Amino acid sequence: MSDLHQTPLHALHLSLGAKMVPFAGYDMPVQYPMGVLQEHQHTRTKAGLFDVSHMGQVRVTGADYTSAAAALERLIPVDILDLAENRQRYGFFTNAAGGIRDDLMLANRGDHAFIVVNAACKADDIAYMQAELTDVSVTEITDRALLALQGPAAEAVLSTLDPRAADMRFMDVATLTLAGAECWVSRSGYTGEDGYEISVPADEAVALAEALLAHDDVAPIGLGARDSLRLEAGLCLYGHDIDAGTNPAEAALGWAIQKVRRAGGARAGGFVGAEVILPALSEGVARKRVGLLPQGRAPMREGVPLFASEDAATPVGTITSGGFGPTVGAPVAMGYLPTDLSATGTTVWGELRGKRLPLTVAAMPFTPANFKR
Amino acid sequence: MKYTEEHEWLRPEDDLIVVGITEHATTQLGDIVFVELPEVGATVTKDDEIVVIESVKAASDILAPLDGEIVEVNTALADNPSLANEDAIGDGWFFKIKPSDPSQMDEYMDEAAYNAMIA
DSSP, X not given: OTTXXXXXXXXXXXXXXXXXXXXXXXXXXXXXXXXXXXXXXHHHHSEEEEEOTTSEEEEEEOSSHHHHHHHHTTTOOSOOTTXXXXXXXXXXXXXXXXXXXXXXXXXXXXXXXXXXXXXXXHHHHHHHHHHHOTTSEEEEOOSEEXXXXXXXXXXXXXXXXXGGGGGOOTTBEEEEEETTEEEEEESOOSSSBSEEEEEEEGGGHHHHHHHXXXXXXXXXXXXXXXXXXXXXXXXXXXXXXXXXXXXXXXXXXXXXXXXXXXXXXXXXXXXXTHHHHHHHHHHOOSEEEEEEEESSSOOOOTTOEEESSTTOSSOOEEXXXXXXXXXXTEEEEEXXXXXXXXXXXXXXXXEXXXXXXXXXXXXXXSSOOBOOO | OEEOTTSEEEEEETTEEEEEEOHHHHHHHOSEEEEEOXXXXXXXXXXXXXXXXXXXXXXXXXXXXXXXXXXXXXXXHHHXXXXXXXXXXXXXXXXXXXXXXXXXXXGSBOHHHHHHHHO
């Protein structure tokens, strides 16, 4: 335990009664005394405060934003050059085999690009960018915490600290002054709810968290509910639903690759793995990530094999994330199936404790997204 | 009332034994979202895995604490698994078993011994 990293909010988590677990090298809160189910519901109905300081915050600086963006487009297949100032978008690093190295959020901050990457991948991501992008400067920001405030009450709560929060639209980025701290705020998150992600100087993070928690509508939320919230929202967890062997087309993430980077676009290709990914997008793939609703009450989790019929001998796919969906009120899952079994409404069978149980292929998100567009 | 090392409680009720899991166990498991109960009428052997509990975290098995026949299961728990969290030693009971060898009860802990084990 002693070699685990701690976020600037570690002592606050302990004082709030969190149950701590190791996650991606950090000692993180998995739940608070409220419990996972209620934390989930609280986030969907009011607002939840998440410590996501374990994630990597990275600044990429060139002569100007355009030069930083042009460099990043060699590693990331999304439209970074045309991203407007103070706007953010989802993306991922790809590999030569057309797989996904990591997924990320990227913002145009005027004179640089600001990137947030997964905790488990951040050291690799930064070393990779530094090795591949010698024409720009890649710097990990280690003196800031990262908080997420998510849920329908998030706007009203954050506006009490800085009214400009209410003017932001989904995926806008702004510098706000929150509880006296200069914060880099984006209107985004990973729960399917409206909300904000807030980069705050490490030494001011506790004061900001306490100011947010002082609102009746805000409760601290652990990694347990973060997982069930993102699963209901149909969002991928890197290392589970997507990994180095997943083509973005298989992962149903083609939407993140804008036309300008695709075959026939003004800047088609030019990124690692383009020769594999672009044909997959235009010609189709053999397997696809789908939403799955178990027809019974038994949750089916990661690793459950999927079969085309109740008595088929060999599996055709696997569940990559699954559990109970508190808002849905039933188990939910996602996984990979052959494309010919991926249509909504198709019945497949999962093998659980030696029994074959039916699941229905379903559209995601399982709960309607609640973004402020 | 007797307790097993697997955190089950066993409460005699006439010639039956009512079985559930302790509050300590439900606290450790977290929110329970699914319970699969045995069939009424099933003949079970001590240490058979006869109940599956799924919490928000993981699945766990509950073992038959005694040889015997399952004579009743708590269908309310199947419909509302959170009863196990809300009232572990009351409405959250799992099943009633008619033991074929009531002396098997003797090997289990009393409350003081169980409390010492979880302390």
